[in-house]
Each structure stands twice: as structure tokens, then as C-alpha cells.
Amino acid sequence: MSTIVILGAQWGDEGKGKLVDVLAEKSDWVARFQGGNNAGHTVVIGDRTIKLHLLPSGITRKSCQLILGDGMVIDPWVLEEELNRWKNETGEEPDKDRLFISDRAHIILKFHRLVDGIDKKIGTTGRGIGPTYSDKINRFGLRFADLKYIINDNEWISEMCLSYNRTLRSLNINENITEEDLTADLKWIHNRFNHTIANTGLMLDNAIKMNQKVLLEGAQGCLLDIDQGTYPYVTSSVTSRANATHGVGIHPGHIDDVIGIVKAYTTRVGHGPFPCELKDDVGDYLTEKGHEFGTTTGRRRRCGWLDLVVLKHSHRINGFTSLAITKLDVLGGLESLKICVGYRANGIEYHNLPASNFELENAEPIYIEMDGFPELTDKQWLQLAEKANKEKLGLSALPINAQKYLNQIEMLLQIPIHSVGVGPDRDATIHVN
Numbered sequence: 001m002s003t004i005v006i007l008g009a010q011w012g013d014e015g016k017g018k019l020v021d022v023l024a025e026k027s028d029w030v031a032r033f034q035g036g037n038n039a040g041h042t043v044v045i046g047d048r049t050i051k052l053h054l055l056p057s058g059i060t061r062k063s064c065q066l067i068l069g070d071g072m073v074i075d076p077w078v079l080e081e082e083l084n085r086w087k088n089e090t091g092e093e094p095d096k097d098r099l100f101i102s103d104r105a106h107i108i109l110k111f112h113r114l115v116d117g118i119d120k121k122i123g124t125t126g127r128g129i130g131p132t133y134s135d136k137i138n139r140f141g142l143r144f145a146d147l148k149y150i151i152n153d154n155e156w157i158s159e160m161c162l163s164y165n166r167t168l169r170s171l172n173i174n175e176n177i178t179e180e181d182l183t184a185d186l187k188w189i190h191n192r193f194n195h196t197i198a199n200t201g202l203m204l205d206n207a208i209k210m211n212q213k214v215l216l217e218g219a220q221g222c223l224l225d226i227d228q229g230t231y232p233y234v235t236s237s238v239t240s241r242a243n244a245t246h247g248v249g250i251h252p253g254h255i256d257d258v259i260g261i262v263k264a265y266t267t268r269v270g271h272g273p274f275p276c277e278l279k280d281d282v283g284d285y286l287t288e289k290g291h292e293f294g295t296t297t298g299r300r301r302r303c304g305w306l307d308l309v310v311l312k313h314s315h316r317i318n319g320f321t322s323l324a325i326t327k328l329d330v331l332g333g334l335e336s337l338k339i340c341v342g343y344r345a346n347g348i349e350y351h352n353l354p355a356s357n358f359e360l361e362n363a364e365p366i367y368i369e370m371d372g373f374p375e376l377t378d379k380q381w382l383q384l385a386e387k388a389n390k391e392k393l394g395l396s397a398l399p400i401n402a403q404k405y406l407n408q409i410e411m412l413l414q415i416p417i418h419s420v421g422v423g424p425d426r427d428a429t430i431h432v433n
């Protein structure tokens with residue numbers, strides 16, 4: 001097994017970072033293929049936690065080479081800040097020897113952040129992601145590969161400023177981008193990162209030919225995919241399997257395994273339809289107990305029951321070879337648990353995700369109900385996981401009703417469970433087999 005893809009199967013924040021961190025131990029490379037610093041994951045090193053947005057989760061393993069891939073949009077100032085923080089915490093400077101930026105990746109500039117900052121409709125993270133992808137699709141974007149040429153191209157800089165300022169005025173954004181500022185920014189980016197810019201697709205292709213192990217780390221989730229998500233309440237990139245290889249510049253035939261990360265319930269941050277959303281005590285319980293606040297924006301995440309219509313859709317798009325269930329412990333202590341197996345909207349029953357928000361917004365979930373399982377402390381869950389792994393008990397180590405809940409998911413989706421997360425600790429994960 002050489003190339004594994006890890007993807008969020010819901011609306012993001014499924015806890016991909018933790019699994020990437022675990023799997024990175026056995027990987028030679030961890031590469032991101034889309035998105036930018038709209039993503040966010042928390043890395044725990046001993047008693048310290050670091051929040052990261054751009055640096056791949058594999059950063060915690062020194063033997064792992066890191067790639068920010070072709071399909072990404074990268075804010076160089078955020079990268080600089082993360083690298084500085086990493087250096088302060090660990091003394092290590094990954095960009096000196098093991099972090100590479102794709103020459104095809106696009107650059108997020110101040111202009112893009114300003115434009116994103118006025119979004120009211122989607123509830124974006126405001127990090128400039130959408131406007132940078134818009135420029136890319138309009139064939140107006142700036143890639144790392146071209147940086148060294150355009151920093152001395154006054155005509156290009158002048159044209160870009162004209163266009164940026166025209167857009168800012170049309171949006172009533174009271175800012176102006178001068179040629180001096182833009183030139184200075186571009187020069188800074190070039191000086192700071194030129195040594196890390198590489199043909200990363202070629203590097204990965206060579207690595208795979210040498211039988212090295214590659215992990216492709218998704219950001220956001222399937223339902224935030226620009227094509228397959230709940231459009232328009234989505235992010236601006238293809239978050240799915242099909243883009244994992246394309247977005248790092250290798251072909252799809254290289255993929256051996258696709259692990260779908262599934263939170264044991266559902267969350268969503270930002271606007272848009274969410275049929276299983278709980279606007280009640282149970283929803284609050286999940287938010288509080290699951291610490292469901294965004295890593296990137298700190299926003300409270302909306303919470304709800306597990307939605308199998310969403311997961312079926314996600315599986316059709318991604319062809320998961322296994323599922324990693326996360327945060328099962330959060331459900332502990334609830335008297336009963338619900339799993340959504342369909343929707344009713346406008347007198348019609350849906351078992352597959354409808355494309356239109358007009359249908360999704362009216363969708364009433366059809367639930368199956370199951371008995372809950374007891375609440376345990378973090379320490380008890382950790383001990384349970386450690387025992388399960390040591391004695392190879394797998395899921396049978398879990399309370400019986402938790403096993404039934406997981407069996408139901410496995411049976412209805414027909415995807416084997418790879419692992420189950422029962423707490424924030426690196427070792428609080430039960431591995432099946």
C-alpha cells in the first residue's frame with residue numbers, strides 16, 4: 001500500500017488532522033491538494049497544542065516530507081506565521097529541508113482577502129480562498145512558478161493594480177492597492193519562499209516509483225465540494241478523491257486506499273442547508289461536549305445527528321475503502337441516538353441527496369432510533385482504546401450499544417470501519433484489526 005487519500009466525508013471538521021498525524025508516522029510524504037488556510041487542525045505535541053491551517057498535519061513527524069500541492073491557494077503571510085510558530089515551539093525549520101510549495105499553486109494576496117472579507121451570503125472563512133480561485137478560473141491568477149518573472153514586470157503589476165482597484169471600488173471596499181505595495185509584497189514572497197518552490201508533482205511521482213508511502217490530505221469535506229456539495233454553500237475547490245491526485249499532479253491510478261473521515265454525528269460551520277441540525281438541548285450538548293468551535297474562525301459549529309444520506313452521497317463520489325469514525329465518545333451519555341436514513345420534502349421521500357437547496361431546506365429527516373451508551377471520562381476512553389489495541393479486541397471493546405451504532409453504519413453504507421476515535425489524545429483511537 002503506497003498511496004492513501006484521507007477525506008472528510010461530511011461538511012469538514014471531521015477530525016482528519018488526528019488520523020493524518022497517526023498515519024504520517026508510516027508515511028514518507030504528506031501532501032495537500034486543494035484549499036488553503038480556510039482549513040484548520042489542531043496538533044498536540046506533549047502538553048502543547050498548535051493550531052495550523054496550511055502546514056500539513058504530517059508536520060509532527062520529522063521524517064515526513066511535506067507538500068503544498070498544485071491545487072492549493074496559499075497565503076504566504078499565513079505560511080510565514082505558521083513556520084515561525086513551529087520554529088518557536090520546536091526549533092525546527094521545515095522549509096529548509098522538507099517543505100515544498102508547488103510551483104503551480106496560486107498565491108493569495110491582500111486583494112483576495114479584502115474581497116472575501118465582505119462575504120455575507122456563504123459565511124466563508126474570509127481568508128481570500130474564493131476570490132483567489134475565481135482569479136485562477138478567470139485565468140487571471142498568480143502562481144508561484146511565475147513569481148520570479150513578474151516581480152520585474154512593471155506592466156503586469158500596473159495592470160493588476162488597475163484591475164484590483166476597479167474591483168475594490170465596484171464592491172465599495174474603501175481600500176487601494178498601490179504598485180509600490182504590490183511590488184513590495186511580491187518581492188517579499190519571492191525572497192522568503194523561492195527556495196521552497198518546486199515541481200512537486202514530479203517529486204511525488206518519483207517518490208511513488210521508488211515505493212515510498214504518500215498520504216494525500218484532504219481539507220474541508222465532500223459536502224463542501226464545489227461540484228458535489230450543497231452549492232452555493234460550499235468552498236471553491238474540488239475537495240474529493242478525484243482531485244486528490246489531480247491536485248498534486250499525479251494520476252488517479254496511484255491511489256490504493258481512500259479513508260473517509262466521519263464524525264459520529266454531523267457538524268457544519270457557515271451557512272447552508274443542514275437537514276439533521278438540532279436546534280435543541282441535544283444540539284447544544286454536542287457543541288459543548290464536542291468543543292465544536294471552528295479552528296479557523298472560532299465560530300460555533302452547528303450540530304446534528306449522523307446523516308447517512310450525506311454519507312451515501314459522499315461514498316458515491318469518493319469510493320471509500322474504509323471509514324474512520326471520530327468523536328464517538330461525544331455521543332456517550334445521550335439516552336437515545338438517531339441516524340438519518342432519508343428525507344421527506346414537499347411530499348417526496350429522498351434516499352439520495354437532492355441537488356437543490358430548495359429541496360434540502362425543506363427536508364425533514366427520517367430517523368432510525370437506537371439506545372444510547374454511557375458517558376465515560378477522557379481517561380476511561382483512553383484506557384479502553386489502549387486495552388482494545390493491546391489485546392486486539394477491535395470494536396468489541398466498546399459498550400454494546402456503541403457497537404450496535406457502528407454496526408448499523410457499517411451495514412447501511414457497506415463500508416468497513418478502519419478505526420474509531422474516542423477522545424482527543426493521539427492514542428484514544430481504536431484500530432480495527
Ligand code: IMP
Nearest residue numbers: 012013038039123124125234235269270
Ligand atoms: P471558504 O472556504 O472560506 O470560501 O468558505 C466556504 C464555506 O466552507 C463556509 O461555509 C466555511 O465555513 C466552510 N469551510 C471552509 N473551510 C472549512 C473547513 O476547513 N472546515 C469546515 N468548514 C469549512
Ligand code: MG
Nearest residue numbers: 013039040041
Ligand atoms: Mg477544521
